[in-house]
Amino acid sequence: MIDGQPAEAAPSPSRSVLQHEWQAFWLAVGFxxxxxxxxxxxxxxxxxNQCSMYFPVVGLLLGALYAGLFALLGLAWSPLVGVLLVLCFHLFITGAFHEDGLADSVDALGGGYTVEKRLEIMKDSRIGTYGTVALVMALLLKVALLTEANHIWLALLVAPAVSRLTPLLLMATLTYVTDPDKSKSKPVADGFSNARLAIAAAFVLALCILLSFWHPLLIISSLTAVLLxxxxxxxxLRSQLGGYTGxxxxxxxxxxxxxxLMLL
Known part of the structure; x- marks a missing residue:
């Protein structure tokens, strides 16, 4: 009793853990x-720190949206048009988050001659020639590879999940090398757990095993892509920056x- 009122029961440890992981998942979605x-x-x-474990899960959620949208668009338009529209949706729903990282990285690594200069260029919001060329070529290559895939829906479904395991490996093996006060990804990188990396990897492997019915080489292709x-x-990155950035x-x-996609 507290001031004549019955005390509220403390949440059970299992419920507290589930609530914590539920919030971590949605934080990864928002990130x-x-x-x-x-x-x-x-x-x-x-x-x-802990929400990064759910990056591949968020990737699968995105992949399901892409595959479903492609199937719907296929009722009215050709595969090429469907892929292009799905790609437009992808850039919108993710805010071109990873594509922005690609452009900034290529600009910095192509135009900087010292680590300090590369990091300075990487923080610049403007896009340069190197970044523009890399971004355009990456998007064109993605469209070409998707349209030539045997099962376009499968590629759209699995690629976002598998690819989001790679940054977790980099976070676990390299040092973070940018200004912590100006970086969005610093909180994710700081204190990354190898145990949670193992769980994320197990999720990706299980997904590939489940979907290997439609593509027997999916497991080998996915592991090769991530590890390569x-x-x-x-x-x-270690040779050019001494570590990684967001x-x-x-x-x-x-x-x-x-x-x-090339392996598939």
Missing amino acids: LTRIPMLARIDYSQKLM VALSWGVY DALGASVVFSELVL
């Missing part, structure tokens, strides 16, 4: 997309999607 968060978020540094980009891009993580998602 990566424009989708409104359908949960009240008790924001904290710890929650921001994480290793090659990671080594390059923009570099976004670029890794784009690279992983393209490599996976």
Whole structure:
């Protein structure tokens, strides 16, 4: 009793954990997309750190939207038109988040001759020649690869989920190297848990196993794409920057999607 009133029962540990993970999921949704968060978020540094585990899940959610939209558009238009419209939807729903990272990364790594200069260029909101060319070519290549895929719906579904595992590997193996006071991704990068990385990887692997019925090489292709980009891009970032930035993580998602689509 408290002041004559019965005391409220404390939430059970299991309920508290589930509520925490539910908020972490929606925080990941809000971080990566424009989708409104359908949960009240008790924001904290710890929650921001832990939400990255759900990046592949958010990718699957996006993939389901893309595949469903493509199927709907296919009722009226050709596969090429459908892919182009889905790509427009993708750029809108994600705010071109990862594509912006690609453009900034290529501008910085192509135009800077010192680590300091590269980081300075990367923070500049303006896009240069290197970034423009890289962005246009990446989008054109993505459209070409999707239209040539045996199962376009499958590529649209799985690529966003698989590709969002790559930045988690980079966060786990490289050092963060930008101004923490001006970076959006610093809270995600700080204190990243290897245990949560393992859970995210297990989710992606289970998804690929489940969908391998439609494409027998999906598991090998997905693992190859993620590991190849994480290793090659990671080594390059270490040599050019000494670690990774938020923009570099976004670029890794784009690279992983393209490599996976090429393998498929």
